[in-house]
Amino acid sequence: xxxxxxxxxxxxxxxxxxxxxxxxxxxxxxxxxxxxxxxxxxxxxxxxxxxxxxxxxxxxxxxxxxxxxxxxxxxxxxxxxxxxxxxxxxxxxxxxxxxxxxxxxxxxxxxxxxxxxxxxxxxxxxxxxxxxxxxxxxxxxxxxxxxxxxxxxxxxxxxxxxxxxxxxxxxxxxxxxxxxxxxxxxxxxxxxxxxxxxxxxxxxxxxxxxxxxxxxxxxxxxxxxxxxxxxxxxxxxxxxxxxxxxxxxxxxxxxxxxxxxxxxxxxxxxxxxxxxxxxxxxxxxxxxxxxxxxxxxxxxxxxxxxxxxxxxxxxxxxxxxxxxx
Amino acid sequence: xxxxxxxxxxxxxxxxxxxxxxxxxxxxxxxxxxxxxxxxxxxxxxxxxxxxxxxxxxxxxxxxxxxxxxxxxxxxxxxxxxxxxxxxxxxxxxxxxxxxxxxxxxxxxxxxxxxxxxxxxxxxxxxxxxxxxxxxxxxxxxxxxxxxxxxxxxxxxxxxxxxxxxxxxxxxxxxxxxxxxxxxxxxxxxxxxxxxxxxxxxxxxxxxxxxxxxxxxxxxxxxxxxxxxxxxxxxxxxxxxxxxxxxxxxxxxxxxxxxxxxxxxxxxxxxxxxxxxxxxxxxxxxxxxxxxxxxxxxxxxxxxxxxxxxxxxxxxxxxxxxxxxxxxxxxxxxxxxxxxxxxxxxxxxxxxxxxxxxxxxxxxxxxxxxxxxxxxxxxxxxx
Numbered sequence: 192x193x194x195x196x197x198x199x200x201x202x203x204x205x206x207x208x209x210x211x212x213x214x215x216x217x218x219x220x221x222x223x224x225x226x227x228x229x230x231x232x233x234x235x236x237x238x239x240x241x242x243x244x245x246x247x248x249x250x251x252x253x254x255x256x257x258x259x260x261x262x263x264x265x266x267x268x269x270x271x272x273x274x275x276x277x278x279x280x281x282x283x284x285x286x287x288x289x290x291x292x293x294x295x296x297x298x299x300x301x302x303x304x305x306x307x308x309x310x311x312x313x314x315x316x317x318x319x320x321x322x323x324x325x326x327x328x329x330x331x332x333x334x335x336x337x338x339x340x341x342x343x344x345x346x347x348x349x350x351x352x353x354x355x356x357x358x359x360x361x362x363x364x365x366x367x368x369x370x371x372x373x374x375x376x377x378x379x380x381x382x383x384x385x386x387x388x389x390x391x392x393x394x395x396x397x398x399x400x401x402x403x404x405x406x407x408x409x410x411x412x413x414x415x416x417x418x419x420x421x422x423x424x425x426x427x428x429x430x431x432x433x434x435x436x437x438x439x440x441x442x443x444x445x446x447x448x449x450x451x452x453x454x455x456x457x458x459x460x461x462x463x464x465x466x467x468x469x470x471x472x473x474x475x476x477x478x479x480x481x482x483x484x485x486x487x488x489x490x491x492x493x494x495x496x497x498x499x500x501x502x503x504x505x506x507x508x509x510x511x512x513x514x515x516x
Numbered sequence: 517x518x519x520x521x522x523x524x525x526x527x528x529x530x531x532x533x534x535x536x537x538x539x540x541x542x543x544x545x546x547x548x549x550x551x552x553x554x555x556x557x558x559x560x561x562x563x564x565x566x567x568x569x570x571x572x573x574x575x576x577x578x579x580x581x582x583x584x585x586x587x588x589x590x591x592x593x594x595x596x597x598x599x600x601x602x603x604x605x606x607x608x609x610x611x612x613x614x615x616x617x618x619x620x621x622x623x624x625x626x627x628x629x630x631x632x633x634x635x636x637x638x639x640x641x642x643x644x645x646x647x648x649x650x651x652x653x654x655x656x657x658x659x660x661x662x663x664x665x666x667x668x669x670x671x672x673x674x675x676x677x678x679x680x681x682x683x684x685x686x687x688x689x690x691x692x693x694x695x696x697x698x699x700x701x702x703x704x705x706x707x708x709x710x711x712x713x714x715x716x717x718x719x720x721x722x723x724x725x726x727x728x729x730x731x732x733x734x735x736x737x738x739x740x741x742x743x744x745x746x747x748x749x750x751x752x753x754x755x756x757x758x759x760x761x762x763x764x765x766x767x768x769x770x771x772x773x774x775x776x777x778x779x780x781x782x783x784x785x786x787x788x789x790x791x792x793x794x795x796x797x798x799x800x801x802x803x804x805x806x807x808x809x810x811x812x813x814x815x816x817x818x819x820x821x822x823x824x825x826x827x828x829x830x831x832x833x834x835x836x837x838x839x840x841x842x843x844x845x846x847x848x849x850x851x852x853x854x855x856x857x858x859x860x861x862x863x864x865x866x867x868x869x870x871x872x873x874x875x876x877x878x879x880x881x882x883x884x885x886x887x888x889x890x891x892x893x894x895x896x897x898x899x
Binding site for chain 2 (some may be wrong): 199200201202203204205206207221242244245246248250255256274275277278279280281283284287288290291292294295298311508
């Protein structure tokens with residue numbers, strides 16, 4: 192028989208005893224210093240594959256633990272694949288790291304996006320509106336102020352937009368933010384589009400219609416609700432990834448997409464905008480001048496790979512040379 | 517093992533209050549895990565977690581806990597971890613259900629919210645105790661298990677007020693109380709929080725066992741109040757400094773023509789990261805220094821000499837590297853923090869360690885120890 196040296200803590204005294212262990216059929220034999228032999232059924236004994244440089248730990252039923260530097264491969268045949276063995280190789284670790292990063296990106300861009308779309312199909316539109324109202328209420332409290340745009344201008348913009356969207360469930364509302372009124376427009380979950388004074392003041396009515404066409408795309412495709420669904424998915428993903436990190440650190444990863452629709456959604460909204468412009472008969476020159484003003488407004492905006500909007504340059508090119516139908 | 521000369525004779529020690537036994541033997545915990553090795557385990561396990569949408573995480577958790585336990589040594593002997601994955605899976609499912617229910621119940625209706633709050637008060641303490649028990653009962657040193665069992669009455673008496681203090685603001689807000697009432701109650705609740713936390717820690721430590729003998733814990737709510745006050749000041753200071761730094765950077769970014777979204781991201785991001793890097797280490801270091809010296813096991817006492825500055829020296833570069841490496845540096849940081857945290861905990865005994873009777877009191881609770889491993893729930897509170 193193949194005896195190996197081991198240290199036995201019997202689970203009672205907390206004192207080490209030098210012993211020898213060996214496997215014999217279905218039994219684990221333990222030869223003690225005084226020559227006595229203890230026997231344990233292997234089925235009742237538990238031992239995980241030892242880590243590199245650490246002893247094998249064998250839990251004995253009701254009799255403490257054995258530590259041995261001998262891997263005892265004949266008694267505990269190693270599994271064909273094991274994390275402990277894979278983890279010995281840097282090659283495997285690197286392959287896994289690459290796969291991990293790729294998988295997370297793919298999960299977010301493809302799977303979570305699809306799942307979010309499917310989930311949103313199940314959610315009634317009234318939920319979107321309720322959420323949108325909540326968001327607008329909170330925004331009104333925190334950072335939005337009533338619009339100071341002349342009432343006549345507001346009416347004109349609203350009339351023109353309503354004529355362009357007959358029978359469609361969409362609501363245009365005006366606000367301002369910051370000292371310059373805010374150069375922005377956004378669609379809330381539900382049917383509300385918010386146009387900020389800063390943008391309304393800087394743009395002509397034609398240009399504003401192009402912007403509203405873009406936001407209408409978000410409303411029609413329910414991008415707001417999809418972003419919410421996606422951020423929940425991302426939260427679940429982050430907490431499995433960083434399970435041993437603190438809770439809010441996992442949450443921080445989820446903040447990133449909360450505020451944005453994601454690049455694909457922006458491209459979809461741009462496509463909807465082009466369709467809208469063609470249908471309503473908006474002048475193409477106004478779209479070109481719109482992107483030029485946007486470019487002016489946010490020189491050095493977030494690079495495309497970081498931010499969520501397609502680059503203004505790209506949009507300007509498309510507006511100047513619309514793809515043939 | 518470090519032995520220092522006895523200051524007083526054994527007889528004199530016997531007449532001393534139990535809280536200050538003269539030290540005759542001292543030893544520190546040691547940790548010999550390597551960040552690179554943990555990285556390889558972590559990256560494989562994390563990939564498996566993602567592939568299985570988290571179902572694999574209890575198996576990963578168990579292997580991780582085993583790795584950290586076996587790399588931790590006291591007097592040259594390694595700790596062991598014996599947890600099995602399935603109870604952890606069940607425990608996590610229950611905890612997740614409770615958490616989700618709590619997060620959304622008040623959105624749904626006031627009664628649903630109160631219902632979940634009641635469920636939280638009934639099951640929360642049981643889950644807390646069972647998680648403590650699972651973790652300790654599955655940890656052993658020299659073949660002797662740790663354990664945790666608090667009488668149910670005390671469990672509720674400590675946990676329910678703590679839960680109430682923690683959640684009273686949310687409940688009142690949902691019930692439509694006036695802003696004044698919410699603010700006043702929340703301030704009172706904040707003032708009670710350190711006390712509730714002290715009671716929780718006292719219960720956690722005084723009902724833990726090793727080899728069948730209970731640990732002891734001596735009061736210290738006053739220390740908790742001092743710590744909370746100081747941590748609040750550090751946090752406010754770090755928050756202001758970080759917001760200022762973020763603001764300056766954002767201004768520079770604006771001058772450099774960087775978009776507004778990036779600016780607000782800079783201010784927010786820098787604030788959060790700075791708080792995590794400065795306020796948390798201070799809090800963690802001070803908390804260890806408060807809790808461990810008040811803990812005893814028989815005549816054995818504990819030391820904790822964690823320094824906030826040392827922790828910072830680990831955390832600041834570690835956090836930056838973790839951010840820069842999209843998280844891949846995290847396992848190295850986790851190992852460095854575990855090493856520092858463990859190696860600053862020392863054990864002090866009035867008699868030589870060889871003469872400590874580890875077996876005393878063990879026989880009486882042998883069955884309880886056996887039961888503990890079969891406990892139903894198991895939550896991961898981290899090693």
